[in-house]
Amino acid sequence: MYKQYFGLREKPFGKTPDPRFLFLSAGHQEALARLEYAVEEREIALLTGDVGCGKTTLSRALMDRCGSGYRFVMIFNPRMGALEFLRAVAHGLEVDEPARSKEDLLRQITGRLYELYRREISPVLVIDEAQTIGELAVFDEIRLLTNYQMDEHNLLSVLIMGQPELRTILRYQPMEPLRQRISLHFHLNPLTPEETMEYLDFRVTAAGGTAGLFTPDAVQAIFELSGGVPRRINTLATNALLVAYGNDAAVIDASIIQEVRDEVTL
Incomplete structure (x- = not known):
């Protein structure tokens, strides 16, 4: 689905622990x-x-x-x-x-x-x-x-x-x-806002994509909703990718994060 659309080789925010996607804050x-x-x-x-x-x-x-x-x-x-x-x-x-x-x-x-x-x-x-x-x-x-x-x-x-x-x-x-x-x-401890941006970029590029897919306002929204916890970040980011793909969006901004927040925080 969204992998080809965003130029990804694999899913960047999988749920299973994978050392290849280990972001070392x-x-x-x-x-x-x-x-x-x-x-x-x-x-x-x-x-x-x-x-x-x-x-x-x-x-x-x-x-x-x-x-x-x-x-x-x-x-x-x-x-x-x-x-x-x-x-x-x-x-x-x-x-x-x-x-x-x-x-x-x-x-x-x-x-x-x-x-x-x-x-x-x-x-x-x-x-x-x-x-x-x-x-x-x-x-x-x-x-x-x-x-x-x-x-x-x-x-x-x-x-x-x-x-x-x-x-x-x-x-x-x-x-x-x-x-x-x-x-x-x-x-x-959870990630800081700066580390949250680095984390998102790291996992996207590790999956074959390009850094900057998540805009700064999207990163801030993700941090506020996740508290900097990587597993929560992964859930928000995955849902955001699906919504962005469905909307033909080139990047993920705060409006997309707000669109998925109710589903993710349920």
Whole structure:
């Protein structure tokens, strides 16, 4: 539809995380640098941000940067019991048949971590949407997983990601043992108005189009409606492209953004 009309090779504002379309604002650059450091040093890092700010996309970009010397274990839905959590970790570490008992599971995980260490492969546990964890025991298992060491080096690095309320959860006194082990903290803020314009131009050109497709007044309207949150920007921009295509418009201005605002903000 609109791709050919605007000279695009692909959709510039897709919903799925794609590192090719990762716009590194100052905040994203710093967050990615901290995550890289945590992985290299096998530390525990905490990354928070509002829904749609790009946390999951950053984790995908981190995987691409780290290369073959790392084994990423991704847990996207950690709302589970402690035993289920350990089984998910074991499965991610490619344990053939994760055990049913905690004692056997820990034995399997330990063996796998030491095996990866001997092969000079660094495992990285990424826990997304960690604010949905409902059992204190799961947080305790996360802490205990960092006890595995060899030659004074941790065998596992852990990246805990979630929405801002995760920081409130971690302030509770029972979380103190885990909180003390988190060496890196970062909160990912929404884009500024200037970054919103850069973001729109970046994604349009990455898709094969030309910068300037969104006029300055359209960018301001998008920023005000989205609050600078990339996922909301994507929704507004996609709908605006469809409306502009239907209206035979060469550029997208504020009037088009106002036309789609009711549908998008519903």
